[in-house]
Amino acid sequence: MKNIKVLGSGCRNCEITANVITLAAKQAGVDIQLEKITDIAAIMAYGVMSTPGVVVDGKLVHSGGIPGPDQVRSWVEG
Amino acid sequence: MFELFGNLVAFGLLRLSAESAAGAAVQFFVMDVSKIFVLLVIVIYLMGLLRALLSPEKVREFVRGRPDWQARSFAVTLGAVTPFCSCSSVPLFIGFVEAGIPLGVTFSFLIASPMINEVAAVILVGILGWKLAALYVGAGLLVAWFGGIVMQLFRPERWVEAYVWKIQMGQADLPEPDRSFARRHRYAVAEVREIVGRIWKWVLLGIGLGALFHGFVPEQWVGENLGGDAWYTVPAAVLTGIPLYSNATGVIPVAEAMLTKGVAVGTTLALMMSVAALSLPEMLILRKVIKWQALALFAGVLAVAFMLVGWGFNVIT
Numbered sequence: 560m561k562n563i564k565v566l567g568s569g570c571r572n573c574e575i576t577a578n579v580i581t582l583a584a585k586q587a588g589v590d591i592q593l594e595k596i597t598d599i600a601a602i603m604a605y606g607v608m609s610t611p612g613v614v615v616d617g618k619l620v621h622s623g624g625i626p627g628p629d630q631v632r633s634w635v636e637g
Numbered sequence: 638m639f640e641l642f643g644n645l646v647a648f649g650l651l652r653l654s655a656e657s658a659a660g661a662a663v664q665f666f667v668m669d670v671s672k673i674f675v676l677l678v679i680v681i682y683l684m685g686l687l688r689a690l691l692s693p694e695k696v697r698e699f700v701r702g703r704p705d706w707q708a709r710s711f712a713v714t715l716g717a718v719t720p721f722c723s724c725s726s727v728p729l730f731i732g733f734v735e736a737g738i739p740l741g742v743t744f745s746f747l748i749a750s751p752m753i754n755e756v757a758a759v760i761l762v763g764i765l766g767w768k769l770a771a772l773y774v775g776a777g778l779l780v781a782w783f784g785g786i787v788m789q790l791f792r793p794e795r796w797v798e799a800y801v802w803k804i805q806m807g808q809a810d811l812p813e814p815d816r817s818f819a820r821r822h823r824y825a826v827a828e829v830r831e832i833v834g835r836i837w838k839w840v841l842l843g844i845g846l847g848a849l850f851h852g853f854v855p856e857q858w859v860g861e862n863l864g865g866d867a868w869y870t871v872p873a874a875v876l877t878g879i880p881l882y883s884n885a886t887g888v889i890p891v892a893e894a895m896l897t898k899g900v901a902v903g904t905t906l907a908l909m910m911s912v913a914a915l916s917l918p919e920m921l922i923l924r925k926v927i928k929w930q931a932l933a934l935f936a937g938v939l940a941v942a943f944m945l946v947g948w949g950f951n952v953i954t
Contacts, residue, residue: 568727568728572831599727599728599731599804599925600800600803600804602728603728603731603732603735603804603805603806603807604804604805604806604807605807606694606806606807607694607728608692608693608694608697608728608729608732609692609693609694609728610728622692622694623692623693624824624827624828624831625827625831627820627823627824627827
């Protein structure tokens, strides 16, 4: 199962990003484990300064802003 | 064109008299709403197309390890052209500290960032003309530059929360972003939605206040009380701005109304800066990384700087 982390200290865009990912996984019929990382030290440990960031299976794939739909699809399916 | 539209709605459609307070207020409101929102969408979209090139991570790499004056120049300029939202000021602050960038430089960035941005600058030119826009941006850059230096004199390092020093930042190795036009277009559209969605309330509120001021506050009263002869109008403007929080764009229509009624330029600038840069929500966010002593100093330094700007311009003009 894929592990996807959304990095962000609870701003609105982070919520939206988490929702977009959950929805895309549901549409693709893929089971994912979604975590929200809100601890600032943990977020910075990924080298992210502009939230929300997205980490797929331990690898940072996105930072700063809500990701586009095709990006999200590639994370849950790829 | 926008003035015509305002006239059409206020005097044509609603049949208000151009001489009446309500007529003047409605005309102002319609004209500014249409003008500012059209400008907002165009500017944010165009900047969005270019913005793919800049991120806080890049800013940090750019500023780190430079001599003080260079670092400060970059920090102030980048703060001015990047409209990062206040929710990212904590990671920005930590990232700067972690990169060994002096705190004074970081404060310069934190001052410049909310006060000046290219969206507000373009709308300033559109509404108040390029002279006032240049004054505002120039004064803002000066305040950010010297504000950071003054902060540094107080050795603010002792007021940084202990955990900040311990954070180890990882190396972000993001895949090279797709720079095709289609992707950038989509990014720009998302930016327009996100930013307009965030600030439209402030802008409407600002235009509403501006319209009321424009329609209902008598010019003679303004001339006698806010004309710039009395020294206390400037500190009063700065104090008024602290509890009032708005986006830099939202204060522009208020400033427009004030200026056309004869409020002194310096007093108006002081209010604009205070509203845009000194805000309680921003302070509370920063409280997560610095102690209240540093926040009080930050607010104090800015308040004094805005008063100096206000008095300075009132004397010159």
